Amino acid sequence: MSETHPDATDPAQTTSPKKLFTHQFQFPAAAAAAGSSSSSSQTKDTNKDEHVPPGYTKLPNGVILDKEGKPCRLCTSAASWRALTQKAKAAPPSSTTTTTTSTNTTTNTTQKQYGQCPPDVEELGRSTWTFLHSLTASYPAQATAEQQTEMRTFLGIFSRLYPCWVCADDFRNWMAEPSGQNEPRLAGRKEFGDWMCRAHNEVNRKLGKQEFDCRFWEERWRTGWKDGRCD
Numbered sequence: 001m002s003e004t005h006p007d008a009t010d011p012a013q014t015t016s017p018k019k020l021f022t023h024q025f026q027f028p029a030a031a032a033a034a035g036s037s038s039s040s041s042q043t044k045d046t047n048k049d050e051h052v053p054p055g056y057t058k059l060p061n062g063v064i065l066d067k068e069g070k071p072c073r074l075c076t077s078a079a080s081w082r083a084l085t086q087k088a089k090a091a092p093p094s095s096t097t098t099t100t101t102s103t104n105t106t107t108n109t110t111q112k113q114y115g116q117c118p119p120d121v122e123e124l125g126r127s128t129w130t131f132l133h134s135l136t137a138s139y140p141a142q143a144t145a146e147q148q149t150e151m152r153t154f155l156g157i158f159s160r161l162y163p164c165w166v167c168a169d170d171f172r173n174w175m176a177e178p179s180g181q182n183e184p185r186l187a188g189r190k191e192f193g194d195w196m197c198r199a200h201n202e203v204n205r206k207l208g209k210q211e212f213d214c215r216f217w218e219e220r221w222r223t224g225w226k227d228g229r230c231d
């Protein structure tokens, strides 16, 4: 069975900005502002776009704000985040700071020990897809009514709490597509794995990435490839 996305043949999908992720719209105001320095008035302009959902703001530098207006690191690429923080570092300090040598020493030691930085939208996404596909891989071949209910509940909660909130909104809206064609398929592993692959492809497509051939989801996430490279 080859994977054909239900929307794949709809030409409107490829042209209408409404089909893109909310945080990837190239808002006219944002596009204009991208060429010049950002200001709060420009930021407000981006929110006047008819496609912008309530509470949503994307700054011209690509940083997404959360619903309280604070920068959302987990919604933003590492590059955009770095641009924001470098700009903040370059700004003169607002007050006199006193640093102690012992604090710096502790910080340096801790940094050497752990090294990693908080995730951006991509790292969080990769880790989460690993979890979600592994969830389908360990799902029963034929799920009981209770198992199906548990998974449906989980997906509902997940789609509300996923910390990249713009991603979560898109995922939730996709699942709730009015025709019902994107509702979770939970009868058994095969249906659930195919459904998750389709959900992931929806994101891939909207991000302009190559779609995954869903005939192979199980080799990728459960059995390992038939050529034995994972054995």
Ligand SMILES: Cc1cc2nc3c(=O)[nH]c(=O)nc-3n(C[C@H](O)[C@H](O)[C@H](O)COP(=O)(O)OP(=O)(O)OC[C@H]3O[C@@H](n4cnc5c(N)ncnc54)[C@H](O)[C@@H]3O)c2cc1C
Binding pocket: 021, 121, 122, 123, 124, 125, 126, 127, 128, 129, 133, 162, 166, 167, 168, 170, 171, 196, 197, 198, 199, 200, 201, 203, 204, 207, 209, 211, 212, 217, 220
């Ligand atoms: C629910 C959800 C919503 C997201 N929404 C957004 C968003 O709105 N905007 C945004 O910028 N990012 C979003 N992300 C993150 C995005 O999907 C990617 O995880 C991120 O861009 C990193 O991509 P990647 O190329 O490393 O591979 P990923 O897309 O993370 O994929 C990881 C691996 O999964 C395998 N794979 C790829 N496609 C499939 C598939 N269809 N089925 C099975 N396996 C597959 C491949 O082996 C791939 O290397 C979302 C993530 C999640 C979990």
